[in-house]
Amino acid sequence: MTTLGVIGLGRIGAFHTETLSTLDGLDGLVITDERSEVAEAVAAKHGAKYVSTVEELLSSGVDGVVVAAATPAHAELTLAAVERGIPTFCEKPIAATAAESARLAAVVLKSGVPVQVGYQRRFDVAFAAAKRAVDDGSLGALHTVRSTTMDPAPPPMDYIKGSGGIFRDCAVHDFDVLNWITGQRAVEVYATGTVQGDPLFAEYDDVDTAAVIVTFDGGALGLVSAARYNARGYDCRLEVHGFDDSVAAGWDQGVPLRNTDPRFTSPEDFPAGPAHHFFMDRFTEAFRAELAAFVGVTKGEAIPGATVTDAVEVAWLAEAATESLRRGAPVRLEEVRNA
Template sequence: MRVGLIGSGRIGAFHARTLIGHPGVDSVVLADADAPRARAVAAELGADAVDTTDELFDAGPDAVVVAAATAAHAGLLLRAAEAGLPVFCEKPVAPSVVEHLAVMHAVEAAGIAVHVGFQRRFDAGYAAARAAVRSGELGWVHTLRAGTLDPAPPPAAYVPLSGGLFRDCSVHDIDAVRWVTGTEVREVYATGANHGADFFREAGDVDAGAALLTMEDDAFALLSGTRYNARGCDVRLEVLGSLDSVSVGLDDRLPLRSVEPGVEFPAGRPWALFMERFEPAYRAELAAFVQMAAGERESPCTVRDSLQTALVAEACEVSRRERRPVQLAALAAEYDVLVSAP
């Protein structure tokens, strides 16, 4: 299989290494808006490189990986749909729900397989939590606590294009909650604040946020996120049930310092970056994509599925901005989105 990879930044270069080492991939061809960067990465890895996206599609790929800047995702998915190629696309599919819907209709009409990259679905801890919930061993779930706490802010230029904390960062927690529980969100109430750099406020964003998601079965999911968690990359999920409770991310590299007397946990070096924290999951999701592109499995996360997660993130942003609860059914009706369980 020949894979075309668009985007050769940090995550794109990582995906290129993964694909080149996969036994189901014969060759990889890279393209990037920064053509010299694509050529440098290709030279380092022994891949091919071309100067433009047009040249990449002309190079005869059997499948495409989209790891370009967020603003380019929708257009590249539409281009792949026209070419009839299976696609892996980093989240988000599009910066808005309206554009996401347009892409969904286009790829479904074209009949191409699309895998949207929510890598936590391939993390061993999240998979174990899902199995525990789905088996019934936790009893009925009453509370989930999820968080994504980044150690440092992204570059200032990234923030206005990111979609905001909930769409860019907490969206991973939203997807994890939906995927682990198999239950949709009924209502959200979200808030946010700024404590750090002015560029968040200037972009209409926040550097810390929290949300209460009420699920369809009346369980509560409590989300928190921040761009300023100096101790490290803290990503966790706790699922509390009537019979038992489980935690994802509770390991020796957890970026917390206990002040309880005699407690030495966690004793390891804190996770520094999200790519370090989820490296095995990133590799596993690319392996799943290769299987999907070869027709050996269904998409692990379709555009239609990712749309539901995007809708919840949109509801959080509306709630934060307007300081009110938002019903998902009402927001879905505005966009003519049918809510379907993950």
């Protein structure tokens, strides 16, 4: 019998609860949220047990915990579970800052309690195939990796205000993919961005459109493109270029692009659509595979996805990109790590 707890039932927490409720190998769910009416409704819908506090959930005998609460609570909730020896799945980021992430990771690693971090793109079949192509050497030495994330519309401005900015909130998925795909260590970041939409982005020291160049110690260059306005749909693509071959992920029939080649005009031509609407429909199966893998982690299997060590490296990249945008100049990773 395996029982998981879910802390936080906002957009991603409710989505995870729905996914978990249909997984093989999982026998029960215990859920909690500060909004009791929301938690009770989710519990009734998915046959989960509702408890009113985090303490009650952690003391209920669960075999693992999914932390899906608001970002500022991630570190505290993860530590609370780890202190009880409970394997934990924490949505990104693991903490509000890179320095705090590093401190949390040190505690987790010392404890020996497994903590998996929510970077679901690693579980997408196309992204995983691209990673295998890199690892088997068929691409040769890598020279360029391009990662794109474009949302159909920005989240509410109240969310943007406390998000930490586009690099900490949105582009972290791209940074994780770059690190994971290349297997190299980032040494320098140059970031730029503009505000072309809601002027509140500027008031909150954020941008709605950004580009980043990451230089890795093996010589590869990572190129990130992130935007909050892409009305055609949710665009998430990866290109990996080596000296011997190139591969791409995300070029499926739902890619939200209008092909201007006049030779592709009929409905069944590429891309046939419908366009991906949001990250949850784009990565439904990846989220499912990721959470199924975490069930295995609670049973003693190795973490197959992102670890706290991986999450810390992503956090430093986000920190460096944020600082680079502020300065208008490249920033070396060692600068932010030693600040």
